[in-house]
Amino acid sequence: MSEYIYVLGMDGRPQMPTRRKRHIDRLLSTGKAKVVEYVPFTVQLLYENHPVLQPVILAEDPGRTNIGVAAVSQKGELLFSAVVETRNKEITKFMEKRRKARQRLAKRCHTMIKAGQVMRKLPMFGEEKYITCRYIRNTESRFYNRRRKDGWLTPSAEQLVRTHINLVHRIQGFLPVTDVALEVNRFAFMQLEDPYITGVDFQNGPLKGYDDRKAAVYDQQDGQCLLCNKKPIEHYHHIVPVAKRGSDTLANIAGLCCRCHEKVHKDAGAARRLQNKKQGLTKKYGALSVLNQAIPFICKRLEEEFGEHVHYCSGRDTSRLRQSFGFHKTKDEPLHEVDAWCIGVLSLREIPEKCPDFTKVYQIKQFRRQNRRRINHQTERRYYLDGKLVAVNRKKRMGQTGRKDNQTKDSLADWFTKMVHLYREKEAEHLRSRLTVKKSQHSYNDLKREMPGAEFIYENQRYILSGQLTNGKYYRAVGSTQNFPAAKCRIRRHNRGLVFVS
Ligand SMILES: [Zn+2]
Ligand SMILES: [Zn+2]
Known part of the structure; x- marks a missing residue:
């Protein structure tokens, strides 16, 4: 089976993707369509047509460093599949x-x-x-x-929320997405002091059929008493009593058997032991992890955009479905794309019998979009003596080195000690009084300098810029050790944040 070709209408709106490569080739050769993107291969029609759109479900397997994405048709066909590498850990x-x-x-x-x-x-x-x-x-x-x-x-967490939302928008650029499916860890919602405060009715969404906190505690503890780990749960106990302003959240409720519950109320030692165990459990479920913090907000923003067309499933459903198709996760093969497809399929009425073969999984990498040099620029002070630059900053900035344009890496303090050495202190002080100070001017991004994440063509091959050498004379590309002479490279597109590497 050949890969899907993504199609935009004359108005730039996405239409259903196609596998009819020869038909597209004919359109391209007769000037009825043009190529707008090479990875993923996207064409725009240059004539008016009346597209028939079918529901397309975009599924996300949320993650901190890796996000799995899949677009699924109503019949469970895999229209698009990708794995995204975020730069969240950099934050x-x-x-x-x-x-x-x-x-x-x-x-x-x-x-x-x-x-x-x-x-x-x-x-x-x-x-x-x-x-x-x-x-x-x-x-x-x-x-x-x-x-x-x-x-x-x-x-x-904020960056993670934005990444997930931007990803959906990016894919909406070439696929007519109608629904979104997401795997959620329900504990993430239980951690919220009050899920209602976020303004979205999560009870009808991710917490459907799960609105009891006790059910969540039961799941977390596998139905076993937290203290003795032997008997089944009979009572639910607030670790900090409600009378002492203890909250009604998952983190404050423990499931106990009858005997242990009695013990906890009488014996301070047992109470302390219980608290420690509960803390361990909360940590294990990543109560404070970045992803859990972000998930309720990702759901909220998606519901604002897609309304009722947001579907949820739990990690347990996904792993069960994945295993039924014979896929097993390992450390080397995290199978994010398979998970994403399963998540999408779970929102369908019928689960297909066969699963796709995942021959084409796009790799998306996130690049920073802001030039950090500008931040350093804004706080810099320059000191001139008779129009000649002698020092930068009163004290040395971290990593301050002389660049080509200013020839000096001295700070004002360095320069003054030098002057004292050369002349006498009085003379140095006199020189210092003659200095003029200039605030750094507002600078704009040097448009000639390309940011990493840009797409360039070298000898008809497409590469993604990862860095530059010798003042921009050579380019480096993602996944390559070669140095590309910049003069022979043609930049096709600037960095767009989420970049298709392959
Ligand atoms: Zn017990
Ligand atoms: Zn109690």
Whole structure:
């Protein structure tokens, strides 16, 4: 079977994909269609037609570093299949970098204190607890705008939500998507203090038939008492009593047998043991993991766009279906594309007997879209003596090296010590008083410099730019060790964030 060719109408709207390669070739050769994209191969018709659209279900197997995607027709045919590699883990690194910069600032301003000295009162397990906070002195927030907005997510979770939504939009560019199917971890919703606050009725969505928190606890503990691990669950116990402001969330409920329940209420040691066990369990289910944090928000945004056409299934359903088709997950073969197809098929009325052979799985890679050099530019100060640049920044920025255009890597402090060495201190001070300071000017992206993720053609082959060498004289490509002379390369498309690598 040949690959699908994706078709856009004259108005640019996607139509049903086709496998009629010869027909498309004829259209292309007679000028009735043009190629708009090579990977995935997409053509645009240049004449008016009346397309017949059928439902197309786009299924996502959500993940942090890898997302599986599949587009499924009503009959269960695989119209499109891909695996996406996100750059979500990079976000954590950048946040770490920012924290370190703040630490340096705190050190310079003498607001730094020794580790483990600050205790902050934070809500944990429905109770306020003291937690040791390190590194930076905790001052009272001074402005109202220090408060985080409702629905605030950590940067990495926010990025993950956007990636999932952008992915759907990207695929909508060449496929007429009508429905979305998603695998959700129901525990993710139980972690929300109150699923209703997000404004979407999750009870009719991912939590359908699952609205009892006790059922979730039962599932988590496999029906066994949490303390003794032998007897079946008979009672449900609030670890922090409701009377003491304990919450009614999954994290605060434990299933116990009759005897253990009695013990927990009498014996403080047993209560502590139970709390530890519950903490371990909560951790195991990734209560605070980035993906679980993001999933309710992904669902919310998809429901805003697709309304009732969002379908959910659980990981258990997916793995059962996958195994029934004879696929087994291993570490080397995570089978995200198979999972995605299963998720899509689960939303159909009938499950097809045969499964596709997954001959073509597109690889999508996410690239950063913002040039970090611009951030460094904005905070830079330049010092000139008689019109000649002598120093950059009062103190050296991390990683400050002389570039071709400014010839100096000295900071003002470095330059001053040099001057003191050369002349006397008084003379140096006099020189310093004559310096003129220039704020760095607002700079725009150098459009000639291509960002990684761009698509370029070299000797009729398509490559994805991964980096540049010797001031942009050579290009490097994803999945290749060759250096491509930039003069012989033609850029076809700039970086679009989510890029089809192959
Ligand atoms: Zn027990
Ligand atoms: Zn109890």
